[in-house]
Amino acid sequence: MQTAIVTGGAGFIGSHLVDRLIAAGYSRVVVLDNLATGSWENLAGHPPEVVWRVPHDICEPWDPSPLAGQPVDLVVHLASPASPVHYRRLAIETLWVNSKGTGNALDLARHFGARFVLGSTSETYGDPLVSPQSESYWGNVNPIGPRACYDESKRFAEALSMEYHRRWGLDVRILRFFNCYGPRMQSEDGRVVPNFIRQALSGEPLTVYGDGRQTRSFCYVSDEVEAIWKAATLPGLAGEVFNVGNPEERTILSFAELVANLVGVPLVVKAEPLPEDDPKTRCPDIAKARRLLGWEPVVPLEEGLQRTIAYFRQRLTV
Ligand SMILES: NC(=O)c1ccc[n+]([C@@H]2O[C@H](COP(=O)([O-])OP(=O)(O)OC[C@H]3O[C@@H](n4cnc5c(N)ncnc54)[C@H](O)[C@@H]3O)[C@@H](O)[C@H]2O)c1
Structure with a gap:
């Protein structure tokens, strides 16, 4: 039995990823979600014994005993408000989910010896002074502005993930998503x-x-999910960060x-x-994803x- 854990799996990208994991042969996906911005309706196509709907705020540690003795090989951490409307409304919650929540998700990956994929964002580049942005660009972020709750906490999430990789050898992969769109977005989320x-x-x-x-550049959700799938399954990518978006x-x-x-x-x-x-400009350089993941958007x-x-x-x- 192959099991994955997806935090934020009741959301837009997360629910499409759950579909992809099940289609690829995962026999169980455990979704941890507090429904701050997501909905179980997005997972309606899956029986509850295959896709577990676990109401849980990942800012608190999740007790993994329901999975005792069962291998989990993948933890994907997507839980976080993602649109400016939501992260302004939930500013402090956003700071916590990307800091404490990321720590708890990383601890779950450590507990199971699973690979860890972090859903980060192009917002880590802030209002970029170079375009397109490649992964080696460090960004131009206002640490006290109205977007800082999101930008800075995602930067912290990346830093924490890298330290779990350096200290404990956790197989961490970081994906910086640029604007993604598709069915299951919320009509009122302001994007x-x-x-x-x-x-x-x-x-x-x-x-x-x-x-x-x-x-702006827009990447269709099936392309985005294909990049997550490749980053989650290809060997030899521990500690790597990738831009995922449409150039x-x-x-x-x-x-x-x-x-x-x-x-x-x-x-x-x-x-x-x-x-x-x-930001005045937002365009990914995806040369690294093309080279190491063999991925580019096709839709x-x-x-x-x-x-x-x-x-x-x-x-x-x-
Ligand atoms: N959609 C995009 O264009 C985009 C771009 C860049 C980055 N991202 C990142 O991708 C991830 C998913 O984004 P999305 O567009 O699917 O957003 P979404 O709001 O649809 O999904 C986020 C999910 O996380 C859940 N969540 C929030 N706080 C939580 C908490 N404390 N505990 C448990 N669950 C919690 C929400 O209920 C929701 O189901 C986010 O981390 C976001 O920052 C998305």
């Missing part, structure tokens, strides 16, 4: 993809912050045009001031958006 799609589907103007010339960069304004086009509505924009510390933006729009169309009409 640009669900925002634009929800607004376009409801006939509202699309909210663009600043002049819309800031750039195709777009201005927010051209993205708004594309969404309006695909939904079939004229583009009407509502301009709002740029939030404090909002074109139009196709991924069509699938996401179909999901939101269905959700918003029921």
Whole structure:
């Protein structure tokens, strides 16, 4: 029996990863989630004896005795609010889940002798002074700004994971996700993809912050999950960090045009001031992932958006 533990597995990326692990032959996935921003509904396709739904705040240690004597070979730590709306609302919880929570998830991996995959973020680069960002760039982060609860705690999570690797030889792999999108995102979480799609589907103007010339890159969730899978299973990657994202960069304004086009509505924009510390550019250098994981995104933006729009169309009409 092959068992994996996924913290935050009831969330957007986590639930897709659970699907992937089961499809790849895992006979059990233990999901630890406090439902701060996730939902068990995202795991509805799996029987409860195969995918365990364990309501648990990972800021507290999880007692692994229900798995006593059973091998666990993988711990993936994804628990954390991920969108600015949620991590501002849950600022202190975000700091704790990425610090105490990461420590508890690392201890679980140590307990089982499992490989540990950390879901980190491009936000560790802050408002970058170089673009695209490669893994060797150290970032430009404001430690006391409104995004610091997320950026700084993820940087701490990376540092802690590396020290578990150095001190105890834990097989740690760190993934810095850039913007990811797809079905099961929450329509109200304030991220640009669900925002634009929800607004376009409801006939509202699309909210663009600043002049819309800031750039983002968007990676479809199945591509993202494939990178996690490869990083979790390929040998010889202990202590490595990878950017995971789509290097195709777009201005927010051209993205708004594309969404309006695909939904079939004229583009009407509502301009709002740029939030404090909002990064002007966000583009991954994925040369390392290409080289060591043999990975790159394959789902074109139009196709991924069509699938996401179909999901939101269905959700918003029921
Ligand atoms: N989606 C993206 O574009 C993106 C980009 C960069 C990094 N990430 C990282 O990927 C991970 C998953 O993001 P997502 O987009 O799926 O977000 P999400 O909010 O959909 O999922 C996060 C999950 O973690 C759970 N959670 C939060 N705090 C917890 C706690 N204390 N204990 C247990 N569970 C807790 C939530 O309930 C939720 O199910 C996060 O760590 C996030 O920082 C995501």
